[in-house]
Amino acid sequence: MLENNIEVQKYTAADFKSDQEVRWCPGCGDHAVLNAVQKAMAEIGHPKENYAVISGIGCSSRFPYYMNTYGFHGIHGRAGAIASGVKTANPKLSVWQVTGDGDALAIGGNHFIHEIRRNIDLNILLFNNEIYGLTKGQYSPTTKYGQKTKTSPYGTIEQPFKVGQLAMGAGATFFARALDNNIKHATETFVKAEAHRGTSVIEILVNCVIYSDQTHAAITDKEFKEDRQLFLEHGQKMIFGKEKNKGIVLNQGGLQVVTIGENGITEADILVHNAKNQDPIVHMMLANMQAPEMPVALGVIRAVEAYTYEVALEQKIEETKAASKIHSMDDLLNSGETWVVK
Amino acid sequence: MLENNIEVQKYTAADFKSDQEVRWCPGCGDHAVLNAVQKAMAEIGHPKENYAVISGIGCSSRFPYYMNTYGFHGIHGRAGAIASGVKTANPKLSVWQVTGDGDALAIGGNHFIHEIRRNIDLNILLFNNEIYGLTKGQYSPTTKYGQKTKTSPYGTIEQPFKVGQLAMGAGATFFARALDNNIKHATETFVKAEAHRGTSVIEILVNCVIYSDQTHAAITDKEFKEDRQLFLEHGQKMIFGKEKNKGIVLNQGGLQVVTIGENGITEADILVHNAKNQDPIVHMMLANMQAPEMPVALGVIRAVEAYTYEVALEQKIEETKAASKIHSMDDLLNSGETWVVK
Amino acid sequence: MNNKANVVEKEAVVIRFSGDSGDGMQLTGNLFTDESALFGNDVATFPDYPAEIRAPQGTVGGVSGFQVHFGQKKIHTPGDYADVLVAMNPAALMANRRWIKKGGTVITDVDTFNEKNFQKAGFKTEDPISELKLEDYNVILAPISTLTKEALKDSGLDTKSILRSKNMFALGICYNLFDKPFDNTFKYFEKKFGKKPQIVDANKRVLQAGFDYASNVHALPSYRVEPAQIEKGKYRSISGNQATAWGLLAAAEKANLPIFCGSYPITPATEILQYIADRQDLGAKTFQAEDEIAGICTAIGASFAGNFAVTTTSGPGLALKTEAAGLAVITELPLVIVNVQRGGPSTGLPTKTEQADLMQALYARNGESPLPVIAASSPSDCFDYAFEAGRIALEHMTPVILLTDGFIANGTAPMRIRPMSEFPVITPRIAKNNGSKYLPYARPEDGSMTREWAIPGTPGLEHRIGGLEKMATTGTVSYVPENHQVMTDQRQAKVDQVIVKVPNQEIIGDQTGDLLVIGWGGTKGHLYDAVDELRIQGYKIGLASFNYINPLPKNTGDILTKFKNVIVAEINSGQFVNYLRMNHPKFDYHQYNKVQGLPFTVEELKDAFRKLL
Amino acid sequence: MNNKANVVEKEAVVIRFSGDSGDGMQLTGNLFTDESALFGNDVATFPDYPAEIRAPQGTVGGVSGFQVHFGQKKIHTPGDYADVLVAMNPAALMANRRWIKKGGTVITDVDTFNEKNFQKAGFKTEDPISELKLEDYNVILAPISTLTKEALKDSGLDTKSILRSKNMFALGICYNLFDKPFDNTFKYFEKKFGKKPQIVDANKRVLQAGFDYASNVHALPSYRVEPAQIEKGKYRSISGNQATAWGLLAAAEKANLPIFCGSYPITPATEILQYIADRQDLGAKTFQAEDEIAGICTAIGASFAGNFAVTTTSGPGLALKTEAAGLAVITELPLVIVNVQRGGPSTGLPTKTEQADLMQALYARNGESPLPVIAASSPSDCFDYAFEAGRIALEHMTPVILLTDGFIANGTAPMRIRPMSEFPVITPRIAKNNGSKYLPYARPEDGSMTREWAIPGTPGLEHRIGGLEKMATTGTVSYVPENHQVMTDQRQAKVDQVIVKVPNQEIIGDQTGDLLVIGWGGTKGHLYDAVDELRIQGYKIGLASFNYINPLPKNTGDILTKFKNVIVAEINSGQFVNYLRMNHPKFDYHQYNKVQGLPFTVEELKDAFRKLL
Ligand SMILES: Cc1ncc(C[n+]2csc(CCOP(=O)(O)OP(=O)(O)O)c2C)c(N)n1
Ligand SMILES: Cc1ncc(C[n+]2csc(CCOP(=O)(O)OP(=O)(O)O)c2C)c(N)n1
Ligand code: SF4
Ligand code: SF4
Ligand SMILES: [Mg+2]
Ligand SMILES: [Mg+2]
Helix, strand or coil, X not given: CCCCCCCCCCCCHHHHECCCCCCCCCCCCHHHHHHHHHHHHHHHCCCHHHEEEEECCCCHHHHHHHECCEEEECCCCCHHHHHHHHHHHCCCCEEEEEEEHHHHHCCCHHHHXXXXXXXXXXXXXXXXCXXXXXXXXXXXXXXCCCCCECCECCCCCCCCCCHHHHHHHCCCCEEEEEECCCHHHHHHHHHHXXXXXXXXXXXXXXXCCCCCCCCCHHHHCCCCHHHHEEEECCCCECEECCCCCEEEEEEXXXXXXXXXXXXXXXXXXXXXXXXXXXXXXXXXXXXXXXXXCCCEEEEEEEECCCCCHHHHHHHHHHHXXXXXXXXXXXXXXXXXXXXXXX | CCCCXXXXXXCCHHHHECCCCCCCCCCCCHXXXXXXXXXXXXXXXXXXXXXXXXXXXXXXXXXXXXXXXEEEECCCCCHHHHHHHHHHHCXXXXXXXXXXXXXXXXXXXXXXXXXXXXXXXXXXXXXXXXCECCCCCECCCCCCCCCCECCECCCCCCCCCCHHHHHHHCCCCEEEEEECCCHHHHHHHHHHHHHCCCCEEEXXXXXXXXXXXXXXXXXXXXXXXXXXXXXECCCCECEECCCCCEEEEEECCEEEEEECCCCCCCHHHCCECCCCCCCCHHHHHHHHCCCCCCCEEEEEEEECCCCCHHHHHHHHHHHHHHHCCCCXXXXXXXXXXXXXXX | CCCCCCCEECCEEEEEEEEEHHHCHHHHHHHHHHHHHHHCCEEEEEEECCCCCCCCCCCHHHEEEEEEEEECCCCCCCCCCEEEEEECCHHHXXXXXXXXXXXXXXXXXXXXXXXXXXXXXXXXXXXXXXXXXXXXXXXXXXXXXXHHHHHCCCCCCCHHHHHCCHHHHHHHHHHHXXXXXXXXXXXXXXXXXXXXXXXXXXXXXXXXXXXHHHHHCCCCCCEECCCCCCCCEEEEEEEHHHHHHHHHHHHHHHHCCCEEEXXXXXXXXXXXXXXXXXXXXXXXXXEECCCHHHHHHHHHHHHHCCCEEEEEEXXXXXXXXXXXXXXXXXXXXXXXXXXXXXXXXXXXXXXCCCCCCHHHHHHCCCCCCCCCEEECCCCCHHHHHHHHHHHHHHHHCCEEEEEEEHHHXXXXXXXXXXXXXXXXCCCCCECCCCCCCCCCECCCCCXXXXXXXXXXXXXXXXXXEECECECCECCCECCCHHHHHHHHHHHHHHHHHHHHHCCCCCCEECCCEEEEEEEEHHHHHHHHHHHHHHHHCCCCEEEEEECEEECCCCCHHHHHCCEEEEEEEECCCCHHHHHHHHHCCCCCCEEEECCCCCCCCHHHHHHHHHCCC | CCCCCCEEECXXXXXXXXXXHHHCHHHHHXXXXXXXXXXXXXXXXXXXXXXXXXXXCCCHHHEEEEEEEEECCCCCCCCCCEEEEEECCHHHHHHHHHHEEEEEEEEEEHHHCCHHHHHHHCCCCCCHHHHCCXXXXXXXXXXXXXXXXXXXXXXXXXXXXXXXXXXXXXXXXXXXXXXXCCHHHHHHHHHHHCCCHHHHHHHHHHHHHHXXXXXXXXXXXXXXXXXXXXXXXXXXXXXXXXXXXXXXXHHHHHHCCCEEEEECCCCCCHHHHHHHHHHHHHCCEEEECCCHHHHXXXXXXXXXXXXXXXXXXXHXXXXXXXXXXXXXXXXXXXXXXXXXXXXXXXXXXXXXXXXCCHHHHHHCCCXXXXXXXXXXXXXXXXXXHHHHXXXXXXHHCCEEEEEEEHHHHHCEEEEECCCHHHCCCCXXXXXXXXXXXXXXXXXXXXXXXXXXXXXXXXXXXXXXXECEXXXXXXXXXXXXXXXXXXXXXXXXXXXXXXXXXXXXXXXXXXXXXXXXXXXXXXXXXXXXXXXXXXXXXXXXXXXXXXXXXXXXXXXHHHHHCCEEEEEEEECCCCHHHHHHHHHCXXXXXXXEECCCCCCCCHHHHHHHHHCCC
């Protein structure tokens, strides 16, 4: 089993770069995420051979080729199932699932909710660019309502999934959000995801410069990003804004933005983030906050402890072995009713 | 399009019984649900030919054969996709999807979350017996943690889905819960589900006498059922208990059970059920209440208005038709760049 | 020992126990089988459940049957027709009317003969015997219920409990009929109900009462079936599904790898998953996936991660796995895919047997996507072919499809227990870090085409694989046209190489002659008996029952030349025969096909073969 | 008009425009094609995109190509080798080196010749011409960038915008080369950039500059390709995917049913879904499903509900649809499944062409599960075969698989516009409530075996269908063995009945002789040219290119007898040839196979065929 703590081995991000030419479009948000993952892996410091990066199909899913680790570029939608198999079979590996909004939430939706339910110790990097990039621009389950795309020439008529709400609906023990244009924060978030035992879902808002350019602009735009990005830290107050004077409070009506110093609000009134609350309700509210009315929550929104599947399985096996008289095929074949023909 | 209001045509439940012998085990909870659905359809009163009952595979999925309506016994897990096609293609039909916990949540999980996301106007009757009945007793995605079944001889190591939370996580506009041993309430609930425009998810707790007998006993057992069943009605206070003196209040810590008359609690303190609240957070809390600590919420937990997929699609088509110069294949073939060879 | 005068010696006998689902017929049949096996007979059995979990009592749909064939010769099938039919109620009579051997014995509980039961069973009259034209049969109308109650009248048990043991009365009759000891059955009662001596005693008493009743009914014949001349050794009874599971576990042990089974339950394959799940004591990991796709994909992940990976399913499930099977083909990862065939198309006849997934196994993948296909042919050789599937997968780095079918999967037969030391060691070609760069798609010089398997966690062998076409040797993604041809050919050549260890196809019976009967998989027993009986009648006939389908054994073309005619018999509309036409086009093939959800009968086969003799 | 002295007449010419993804080669090629078509040439084109969305600039991987073949004769393919290669940078030269006709003309932008670009393109030297051994070719090193800048120096545009129009310079050269008018191109500028007169003007100026440049370069040859003798009428250019979409829409119109398309995007089939989605004005409903399984299942639901249902995909997606395809087979619901084949196995070569899904289409379902399979053979006849697939599905109540491939799906060709009145009316057999009980699986007396389709919403026809085996006629669930045989045979007989309206297989070329070339689907154009050229050389050779695969045309056996030798040529390892061996086992078949993700070349075919002549 992997230990929770950071190991001593010294790597730099460069150690995680493979010899393959990176083939995403210039300007694609995926480049930055690749960077952040390489940094995070170096920082985490597991022996390189213990990392396995598993993806489906999509632009983002080309990821494993660019990593100098064990890697598997699977088939569309099945990253979650393949990764589940890798981790269950070989729990000592640190398994990173790389997947797109189409790969994870359209064709791979079922594996996504089930790996979460089982709480297998995986890091799911969900590259949400709100579009099918690789197939050249069809709407995805996260495309905004009404958007015109190649397959919705008159605008979509489908409500997008809220990724955090869906994941927590399925029982997620860890949910975080990161941005392609903040490598430092993304790196930190990935390190925290790895530290979590269980399925860590990280929604990464990435920009597809070709087919959904600026889809996250309402959040990332320089002009107002400080007022629309709330960086959560467990145990810290939810304060944000250009002037660091905005905060979140929780009242009967749910979460609300307040200004410190206005209407008698002081810092003491601001909600302290408790990522470890078993009850997912407040985490869902946080994950569901949408700009411009509310800031968008970034960082670790939820990280609660629970049994992981692969550990539970190994424990059951140990218990069963200890309790059983059967330790080999010969034992098994000779067990129960048998008779001898002379 | 179907009208929301109940039609005048007079049917009795018997009109909805087909000539096929019902082949569930004696004592199976499915019998009662069949009854309730037949009653509900008679009460709703749509012309019989406008009902379509679509199922997957499982004991419960045999349902369509017993209904004297249009029916389709599909393949395992695909009831949701087939039903989505039926309704989208032919919106005047009243489409009822019949599915089990395995059919809807294991193999059919992806269709389940996507039909909900799209908010197609379907009634999903999810027969939750917490087991795979038809294949003779393997655990399902709703089987309780630790349960021994044919495929978990040493106890399961998987956390079950919370059906309501999952459905609302996917964006459900309607969620209700019914019991196989309360036909009257189930019938009422089905009538309400039909009245809702959009995807109506009804989790029906049914008993499999053979493979998971008594799995819902903590809720249905005569001895304490009144203390563990909370029948919700929109606009009504959440009061329950043998003595009708227990109630639910909402405070910072979430929902809590209180006793009217104790600790200064009066009826006025009790939460009024608002099924129409767009925000799903309280509905999730209600759906997640578990016996014995809390009563289990029954009836319509959530019913909010939203655009339905098939209506939006038909509207788009009308708009597009009105705006376009192309009204036939001949128009289309002759549109754009053409040239003449003489 | 019974006290009848005229004991008739018989070579082999078929008994069919049948009654309501609640009547305990499976247990009855199993107990009888065990006594027969212990006595030294060879045996084969087949259970026949209703499709419904609990079909309405007293109806034909609710009848549960268990057939046992035992003999002093080698037994190859559970038998076509019953010498003795035990029918616990009118519905059981009705359901099995076609399966009684002409003039055979029928033992039925006359106490269940009443209007209501006749009606439920679909009788038009109140005289089932003449309605079913059983006048020429030896029908014993035994008052089983009455005598069971009588036997237990002082037992203190209530009527319901008492009647629950009436199957033991029937069993007692049968023990008498075949002059069998029943010590083992008594031991079973003691083991099973040890804590309830009242029940142990009741069962014993009822069994004895049945036995005694039979002694006094002179209409009842008395047979003796001597122990068979079968290979010496220790035996156990095993079903095809159990043998498949254990064969896979054995392969893991001999390959010294942990086993991982990613599956989704589906009739009639579910039990394989269950038998593997039982074996956590051997370290087996089962992953009950959310669907068949996840079943195979978790297995592929486990294979990548270094486990011996398997996935088990039936036809509709295989359909869902085909995309991922292609991924295993192109990544060249070891994987065993077990497909227990059932009646199709679509959901079809889920509880019935068929051989109609052969084309699906061979060709249901996009692109040129070859993989080895093998088939088991009896409950016990499921062990061997499951083991062999594992060997091929691991030694050749390829997914392998193992085909069985509902008939052999649910049937049971004795299996001789061989020590694991008698099985070959399986040697996966696991890559080691020897300093030079690991090239995932390098082919070794021995011509086997098998690439090396680098297990994640091994320092220095980090590499990437995937579903895109890859450059020969290095495995990097490649769109180079010629390389695609090279890799397409290499994947084919690798599968062709499997033939090196495939034994020559054996011909049973005459080695040359008038007719070669060809079959594959689970029909072997019936084909064997048909060919054997025709040979005894003097015909020159041989049988080639194939277990290796892709690649076909080296001598396949050869054996086809040795007979005047060739007939291919299958439980489908002609899939293997078409496959032979593709691979050995120079020959003429006759066909015998049947698609009824049932195994062949020996009689119909003999009729069909005789037409060509 | 150019002012060259020696204008050479040519029957047909192939030009390949190639450059960086951002160089606008697709537009350039399309404009040239439109001018050629308007001028009266027959044309065929093929785009060749990089696999990546935006591969790195200047590299071979980033080269985008567009090939156009135009002639004064009937054009059947986009051509093997280019008479003229336009290469906008060194990478384009490198990427296309093998596709230039021996001694052909190469026009390249010498301004891009610099160290950095040579290196990116993988050149080892700074002399690409000798490195690629192009000394014997007519290489025009045109200073395209410089002259473009020169032409627009007073335009007020920035350099980046200026350089963006250098493709028009190249286009101007080509217009000169082939002495083509370019009014249409000018009109295009006006339409496209109408609101930006500056841009319209700039494009015109650069185009003219290219044209003028070419007039003055005497090394440039000058060709003329006269209008072709093609069928009179109105034409439009259409790609295979567009034609498929429109053919399906046409079938819906002629059947008077709403169309429902349930699909999931996948290369190279996505555009079919997109073209149908565009047609909300015709009432088309598209359902972009969550995956391929939902794609086909929503379509099956729509079919049950009374729509004309289709689902579109490529190989890996078809793999996912096979379980549900079996459901459509057993429920006998009309459904068209379009599979645009691409390179496999697994993800394989998604942007490349292949014909390796034939076996998958025929057999990738569990159980005996027959369905009709047809294939289109050119971009424009995709319209006809999509229409025909719809007709068969609706008139025979069956799922139908239509196979196309990446080559014809992405290629374009002119399609003569026929009024819809010329197409046959499609007559689905829709059940009416005539008072008697509706029997869903009753077969009509006309022998067609087609059951009636009762549309939900019709009073009195309420009924239940599903995936379990059903009793003949009534359709209730049945486990009766003989009934399973009956239904298995009926489903087969129904598919066999499709043959009644299937035309006889035509032989192109000699009707008897030395060699019959057999192909199917998208290889027709290449096979045609190869056979045609060999016939001109005096060989006795014919071509049978199949569109109907299951059932095969009635005369298939017949035509096989008419030639001394038969060769089956396919872009796979031999799937159709094996299918012929199964169905017509009495013949010997030679094979020519290629699995490189590319279409055949006419040359290689001629070489292969000549060996048998
Ligand atoms: C079985 C299958 N269906 C469909 C496809 C086509 N396909 C490849 S990637 C993709 C969607 C990619 O979207 P996303 O997962 O969001 O990744 P992105 O390209 O946006 O990073 C689709 C539809 C496929 N490769 N395989
Ligand atoms: C593709 C496929 N996989 C598996 C099965 C086997 N199967 C049939 S029903 C079922 C589960 C049934 O459970 P549930 O949906 O909860 O229904 P229940 O029988 O409990 O009502 C399974 C695994 C199948 N028929 N098809
Ligand atoms: S198409 Fe979009 S997602 Fe794909 S590589 Fe380009 S920018 Fe990135
Ligand atoms: S097995 Fe269980 S779910 Fe199935 S019919 Fe019987 S009681 Fe009902
Ligand atoms: Mg995306
Ligand atoms: Mg269930």
